[in-house]
Amino acid sequence: xxxxxxxxxxxxxxxxxxxxxxxxxxxxxxxxxxxxxxxxxxxxxxxxxxxxxxxxxxxxxxxxxxxxxxxxxxxxxxxxxxxxxxxxxxxxxxxxxxxxxxxxxxxxxxxxxxxxxxxxxxxxxxxxxxxxxxxxxxxxxxxxxxxxxxxxxxxxxxxxxxxxxxxxxxxxxxxxxxxxxxxxxxxxxxxxxxxxxxxxxxxxxxxxxxxxxxxxxxxxxxxxxxxxxxxxxxxxxxxxxxxxxxxxx
Amino acid sequence: xxxxxxxxxxxxxxxxxxxxxxxxxxxxxxxxxxxxxxxxxxxxxxxxxxxxxxxxxxxxxxxxxxxxxxxxxxxxxxxxxxxxxxxxxxxxxxxxxxxxxxxxxxxxxxxxxxxxxxxxxxxxxxxxxxxxxxxxxxxxxxxxxxxxxxxxxxxxxxxxxxxxxxxxxxxxxxxxxxxxxxxxxxxxxxxxxxxxxxxxxxxxxxxxxxxxxxxxxxxxxxxxxxxxxxxxxxxxxxxxxxxxxxxxxxxxxxxxxxxxxxxxxxxxxxxxxxxxxxxxxxxxxxxxxxxxxxxxxxxxxxxxxxxxxxxxxxxxxxxx
Numbered sequence: 001x002x003x004x005x006x007x008x009x010x011x012x013x014x015x016x017x018x019x020x021x022x023x024x025x026x027x028x029x030x031x032x033x034x035x036x037x038x039x040x041x042x043x044x045x046x047x048x049x050x051x052x053x054x055x056x057x058x059x060x061x062x063x064x065x066x067x068x069x070x071x072x073x074x075x076x077x078x079x080x081x082x083x084x085x086x087x088x089x090x091x092x093x094x095x096x097x098x099x100x101x102x103x104x105x106x107x108x109x110x111x112x113x114x115x116x117x118x119x120x121x122x123x124x125x126x127x128x129x130x131x132x133x134x135x136x137x138x139x140x141x142x143x144x145x146x147x148x149x150x151x152x153x154x155x156x157x158x159x160x161x162x163x164x165x166x167x168x169x170x171x172x173x174x175x176x177x178x179x180x181x182x183x184x185x186x187x188x189x190x191x192x193x194x195x196x197x198x199x200x201x202x203x204x205x206x207x208x209x210x211x212x213x214x215x216x217x218x219x220x221x222x223x224x225x226x227x228x229x230x231x232x233x234x235x236x237x238x239x240x241x242x243x244x245x246x247x248x249x
Numbered sequence: 250x251x252x253x254x255x256x257x258x259x260x261x262x263x264x265x266x267x268x269x270x271x272x273x274x275x276x277x278x279x280x281x282x283x284x285x286x287x288x289x290x291x292x293x294x295x296x297x298x299x300x301x302x303x304x305x306x307x308x309x310x311x312x313x314x315x316x317x318x319x320x321x322x323x324x325x326x327x328x329x330x331x332x333x334x335x336x337x338x339x340x341x342x343x344x345x346x347x348x349x350x351x352x353x354x355x356x357x358x359x360x361x362x363x364x365x366x367x368x369x370x371x372x373x374x375x376x377x378x379x380x381x382x383x384x385x386x387x388x389x390x391x392x393x394x395x396x397x398x399x400x401x402x403x404x405x406x407x408x409x410x411x412x413x414x415x416x417x418x419x420x421x422x423x424x425x426x427x428x429x430x431x432x433x434x435x436x437x438x439x440x441x442x443x444x445x446x447x448x449x450x451x452x453x454x455x456x457x458x459x460x461x462x463x464x465x466x467x468x469x470x471x472x473x474x475x476x477x478x479x480x481x482x483x484x485x486x487x488x489x490x491x492x493x494x495x496x497x498x499x500x501x502x503x504x505x506x507x508x509x510x511x512x513x514x515x516x517x518x519x520x521x522x523x524x525x526x527x528x529x530x531x532x533x534x535x536x537x538x539x540x541x542x543x544x545x546x547x548x549x550x551x552x553x554x555x556x557x558x559x560x561x562x563x564x565x566x567x568x569x
Binding site: 014017092093119122130131140157158159168171211215216224225226243 | 316318319322342343347350351353354355357358359360361362375378379380381383384385386387389390391392393396426427428429430431432433434440442448472491492497498505506516517523524526527529535541542543544545546547548549550553554557558560561562565
């Protein structure tokens with residue numbers, strides 16, 4: 001079985017967001033870069049399938065030179081190969097999806113694993129787009145995955161409960177928290193990864209369908225009011241304010 | 250023409266879909282708006298006329314009774330092409346978020362997810378959308394011929410506007426799909442999804458144990474809300490499921506009223522709820538960062554305050 005895991009390098013989720021001087025993107029100063037958290041579940045699932053069923057796991061990332069850190073980490077965790085598709089961030093999920101689809105086409109991947117969204121851009125779109133571009137089945141927000149005989153059965157967070165999606169392989173699966181518990185890289189893995197090569201390819205240039213023209217911070221909320229008295233007095237004052245002042249009840 | 254992918258729930262148009270439809274009507278101006286329904290039965294779709302639909306398109310077939318990403322995407326993309334629509338909107342519901350990116354890839358269309366603002370400049374769409382879990386907002390300009398956006402629930406107003414709502418049936422698709430929803434396990438019992446709830450009562454580490462969430466359930470029931478939780482509560486091993494988590498790695502919500510009980514206000518949580526219209530914080534620590542965000546703060550013991558709130562709400566007969 002051949003598995004492709006797509007990984008995105010993103011700012012650490014605790015990052016305080018500052019807007020860059022051009023007003024269109026994140027100021028990269030002081031930003032710590034990590035693997036997008038949902039992508040870690042995708043990679044872990046790929047590695048577990050490798051261990052249980054035997055598979056060759058290729059990690060791929062679309063991004064700049066520094067995204068190699070994410071790929072190096074994937075190698076340390078147990079990925080067999082790593083490929084960087086060099087490209088600059090455009091904010092267009094379809095452009096990223098096309099770059100990935102062009103790379104994956106014809107390489108015989110049985111399973112393509114993604115995080116359900118990349119932290120930051122928060123589109124939650126690339127997995128589904130790659131599925132469409134390659135004409136594959138998809139299941140998003142997956143918390144449990146079973147494979148057998150060219151088919152998959154996935155449990156996903158759907159409307160009003162857990163949905164069971166069944167489909168044919170090859171397929172795109174996007175991971176949700178709960179799918180598994182990602183491992184940490186051990187010293188041996190880290191040392192071994194240093195000796196492995198990360199293949200670097202120029203990402204195929206594709207026309208953007210949209211661009212980010214401005215990045216702004218949300219307005220700060222004015223400090224509110226604290227309510228006095230004992231619990232009963234506070235409760236009744238609050239309900240009064242919610243009903244008559246804020247008019248939300 | 251603007252097309253809106255609409256969802257029906259128990260024979261009624263979902264509120265989040267009505268929000269998208271109302272926004273489409275506003276954006277379209279004199280241009281036409283079509284409401285698009287896909288399912289085994291589209292009974293209830295006629296109501297779209299009251300919210301600005303000139304045209305009601307129904308793709309009705311037994312095979313559409315269960316959701317298939319690829320089959321639904323084909324149906325929706327075909328409708329966009331057949332009608333020459335330049336904009337497709339849909340609510341950012343679980344189905345909308347699954348379907349619309351796939352439709353975008355099919356049509357080579359730009360896609361902006363969970364937008365909170367939209368405007369038309371000539372025939373080009375511009376969207377405002379939260380990024381970095383709503384710690385910033387991006388203005389996005391489309392350059393593609395077809396432009397697709399999902400609208401974040403509870404952000405756009407539902408506005409009545411009567412139009413003709415001429416119904417048309419779309420050709421039945423061939424039952425050819427690659428994946429489909431086979432069954433639904435662990436039904437949430439008709440409980441509203443957090444992202445669409447207008448009132449949310451959330452609990453954090455201060456709840457002390459999972460059983461105490463009953464207090465929040467009682468309050469939520471009294472004021473017509475849904476219960477959520479912080480990551481600390483979900484990670485504490487109290488049996489609180491992840492689908493209740495509000496925050497950066499959980500759900501990003503924008504209710505009219507958010508009541509945070511025993512939640513300190515970590516950046517991870519705030520990212521998920523700072524878009525709420527009115528925030529109430531109940532915490533015994535007066536220095537808790539959540540108070541900086543709250544419109545109304547109660548420094549006190551939630552185990553005393555919450556039951557008092559429930560009692561008072563019942564006495565006043567308040568229900569959203």
